[in-house]
Amino acid sequence: MMAVHEPSDHEELIMFLERDQLVADTSQPVPRARLGPAANILLWGLRVFVLVVSFMVIYTFVHQLG
Numbered sequence: 514m515m516a517v518h519e520p521s522d523h524e525e526l527i528m529f530l531e532r533d534q535l536v537a538d539t540s541q542p543v544p545r546a547r548l549g550p551a552a553n554i555l556l557w558g559l560r561v562f563v564l565v566v567s568f569m570v571i572y573t574f575v576h577q578l579g
Contacts, residue, residue: 530538
């Protein structure tokens, strides 16, 4: 038996908008989220981690070529 997806109130409102109203409503920029210091530190740590791992992957790839 397959579950039926019932639209939420927000989805029902979107269905009644005209195309230009939908575009105008969805093209508005979203303000930046205010994060606490712990979240900022965590995100910067994640950025550093991604850069270090990327460097390791590129180094390993180049080292295996030669």
